[in-house]
Amino acid sequence: GQNIDQPTEMTATEGAIVQINCTYQTSGFNGLFWYQQHAGEAPTFLSYNVLDGLEEKGRFSSFLSRSKGYSYLLLKELQMKDSASYLCAVRDRTGANNLFFGTGTRLTVIP
Amino acid sequence: DSGVTQTPKHLITATGQRVTLRCSPRSGDLSVYWYQQSLDQGLQFLIQYYNGEERAKGNILERFSAQQFPDLHSELNLSSLELGDSALYFCASSVEGQGITSTDTQYFGPGTRLTVL
Numbered sequence: 001g002q003n004i005d006q007p008t009e010m011t012a013t014e015g016a017i018v019q020i021n022c023t024y025q026t027s028g029f030n031g032l033f034w035y036q037q038h039a040g041e042a043p044t045f046l047s048y049n050v051l052d053g054l055e056e057k058g059r060f061s062s063f064l065s066r067s068k069g070y071s072y073l074l075l076k077e078l079q080m081k082d083s084a085s086y087l088c089a090v091r092d093r094t095g096a097n098n099l100f101f102g103t104g105t106r107l108t109v110i111p
Numbered sequence: 112d113s114g115v116t117q118t119p120k121h122l123i124t125a126t127g128q129r130v131t132l133r134c135s136p137r138s139g140d141l142s143v144y145w146y147q148q149s150l151d152q153g154l155q156f157l158i159q160y161y162n163g164e165e166r167a168k169g170n171i172l173e174r175f176s177a178q179q180f181p182d183l184h185s186e187l188n189l190s191s192l193e194l195g196d197s198a199l200y201f202c203a204s205s206v207e208g209q210g211i212t213s214t215d216t217q218y219f220g221p222g223t224r225l226t227v228l
Contacts (some may be wrong), residue, residue, distance in 0.1 A: 033216070042113065042201060042219040043154070050214075087154065098144070098167050099217060103153035 002026045004102035006088050011108045012078055020073045020086050020105045028093030034062050034073045035087040037104065043087055046073070075107075083109045114138065115204050115220035123226045129190040132223045136183055136204030142166070143185040144205075144217060145177055149198040160185055161207075189225070197227045 003025040012018040024032070031050040035043035049055055049064035049071060061074040073086055085104040091097055114137035124130055136143050145157040147170075156169035160179035171177075174192075179185045189196060203217040 031214075035219075040199070040222075040224075042115075042221050044113070045216050045218060048214060048216065089154075098156055098159060098169070100156070101154040 002090060002092055002100040004088055004090055004100060006086075006102040006105045008103070009106045009108070011110060012075075014078055014080060014109055014111050016078050017074065017076050018078060018107065020075070020088075020107065022071045022073075022088030022102060024069050024071070024088070024090045024102075026069075026090050026092045026094075026100070029066060029090065030093045030097060031091040032062075032064055032071050033089040033091070033099060034060075034071075035089065037085045037087055038083075039085075046086075078109050080109050080111070083107060113218040113220065115202060115218055117200075117202050117220035117223050119223060120221065121224050121226075123228065124192060125228055126192055126194060128192050128227075129188065130192065130225065132187040132189070132200055132202075132225075134185045134187070134202030134204075134220055136185070136202075137218055140204035140206055140218075141183065142205045142207060143179055143183070144203040145171075145185070145187050146201040146203065146219075147198050148201060148222075149195075152198075154201065157187070192227045194227050197225055199224050 005023045034046040037043040047062040087104045088102040089099040116135045141162045146154045157171040159167040177187045199222045201222045202220045
């Protein structure tokens with residue numbers, strides 16, 4: 001089976017940096033995805049990691065450590081529009097290579 | 112805009128009724144996935160189709176069924192609806208959906224909000 005854990009809520013200040021952690025347990029790890037979801041809207045793809053290390057994409061970066069079953073999403077220069085839920089999802093070979101989502105971290109950016 | 116379309120955007124119906132949700136994948140994508148998201152819940156995978164055939168099943172109730180047509184659009188049928196079926200239903204698509212290409216990414220449609228009264 002798959003077990004994915006993220007903090008439920010976080011608050012950060014506009015202009016600051018925030019790190020959202022995700023830990024996972026899965027038997028057939030085949031990649032980790034981060035999605036952003038504004039309330040009532042579709043999840044939108046942010047980043048993907050399959051090898052250990054940091055992937056940088058503008059203000060967003062994602063890190064993966066496969067040996068620790070750990071990833072984080074780093075958001076820099078926070079903007080008010082970054083207030084959203086951030087979903088960590090793991091692809092599992094033993095689960096037909098489908099994505100298994102955590103419950104998401106609701107980030108609130110305050111002025 | 113992800114390129115995935117879903118209709119209708121909103122659906123209000125009564126308990127015991129049956130509804131059909133429709134999804135058109137991005138051009139070139141062969142796999143379609145259906146997810147359910149209840150209030151304050153995570154995305155729950157329901158079912159996946161690849162090139163017209165069912166490929167994987169998740170937590171899909173027996174009252175629910177889906178199919179993918181030759182033009183690759185998909186429909187999710189929900190029957191004998193209960194109050195607890197009220198949720199956002201998302202469709203996603205990806206190029207191949209078999210994990211052959213590790214970067215195969217799912218792109219989500221705007222969702223259908225189902226309210227069962």
